[in-house]
Amino acid sequence: MFQVRIHGRGGQGVVTAAETLSIAAFLENKHAQAFPSFGSERMGAPVLAFCRISDKEIRLREPILEPDALIVQDPTAIDLPRVFIDVVPGGFVLINSPVPLVYQQQNITMKCIDATRIAIEQIGRPIPNAVLLGGFSALTGVVKIDSVIEAIKTKFFGTIAEKNICAAKVAYEKIIEES
């Protein structure tokens, strides 16, 4: 089982990101479970969402305490060094940041990407969720970028979907290039 925790703020599409990721995994015939941190979905408030991906049926319903990957949509929403501790060895951290952040954390693959800037350029709005899902696909390989694109098409429509897909691709290619 691969467990993903997404941190951000209300209005940044944190819950949508977890849901879209679960759809991407579903499209690859995997079992997936996405759920929000229940009820704190207010604009600007720190928000958490979770996604589990597995080859088997997922029965577990506890919050994700030891994620295999963290997606940080807004590094100011959380105490980063503290949540880093939760990530399992060999895990991944993807942070939305205009400047590279450096943390001494062994055995974790960390990447920073200016997802807000990419979102503004590609979508015209500072909503970094689709961008980060593209980056997540490149960083972890847990879901294919094509599945992310197909999943975005189920959550968004028309030009909004197209723009989010472009944004996700930009992030995907950027992370692939850097690794």
Place this chain on the structure above:
Amino acid sequence: MLYQLEGSQAIAKAVVLCRPGVVCAYPITPQTHIVEGIGELIRSGDLSEGEFINVESEMAALSVAIGSQATGVRSYTATSSQGLLYMMEAVYNASGMELPIVMTLGNRTIGAPINIWNDHSDAMAARDAGWIMLFAETNQEALDLHIQAFKIAEKMLCPTMICVDGFILTHAYERVDIPFQEEVDEFLPPYVPNIYMDERNPIAVGAMVSPEYFMEVRYLAHRKQTDALEIISLVSDEFKRQFSRDSGGLLRKYHTDNAKTVVIAMGSVSGTIKDVVDELNASGEMFGVVSLVSYRPFPSAALRMVLKNVAKVIVVEKAFALGIGGFLSQEVELALKDIDVRVISVVAGIGGRSITRNLLKECFLKRTHEQITFLGLKEDIAAEKYTSLKLHYLGGMI
């Protein structure tokens, strides 16, 4: 067909597949997405013969459902928490008038203090209202139970409530298999009432019953509850034959055959418990799980059958009676009163408190148990506040 969907949307689709003539509801977290979903499906023409009636309160929502059901129209509503309390007079009326309404309860605790998160306090407030009450473990089961619920309700002439854990299920995206309309139509034929309000053939519904007959009315309601046990099993069997899925029924067993300890729970927490039990059994323990689907009627005989050779029963329950203890554990104890087995109550998940594998594991492995365990209680804060609370009311007396 398989979909990756939010629980609320899956329930909305299931309800629409059952072709209710009237849906009326008032939004309340965490039920809102269900009725929004149904509203959208009706607007987009998925339910050509159905009408969504907007109402001003939960009391009105169930009252409208009572009115439409009494005229012979399949009717549905949904609520949560305080919303259920607000409609409580109508909840009793629906069962007293023998109206087979189906209602979803997105389980949420009851304030004050206000809290929108999950536990089973709301369901427990309606436990003696004469409804059939079924608890879903997954979103697939929630969907399946709704399809079964209309059939059970209409066969029994008894309103049926499907309890779905708020947020944990209602807001969770997971894989669901949604049947086609023809399949649901085959399983659930159109509702044909035997007796209904009709201006050409007037009847009175809910007329006054005097002391000469009221006790008999209640006695019959009592017998109906126990008879519903059989119908719930039969409908679940029929569902399995048609859809090739185990859903519903009275209870579900998991590794109970050779178990020394069996954990009983209702709703979504059973999944987490099964994962814990697998882990413990892999290290040589002998645990089993019973997921109770039917809370009303309460399947006492079925429980006795499963638990007759068990040494210990641990009831994980998401609601309790203040000053007494868990509702479910009391009822399990009553069902097992002739069997030499210890029943332990573990109150968990109150007001949305996380129920984690680690907490459950530690609790299950304890050799001695308190009379009631409050899983994950912050003991230091509780002790400190209890001391000051006690000083306050004792101080007041002096």
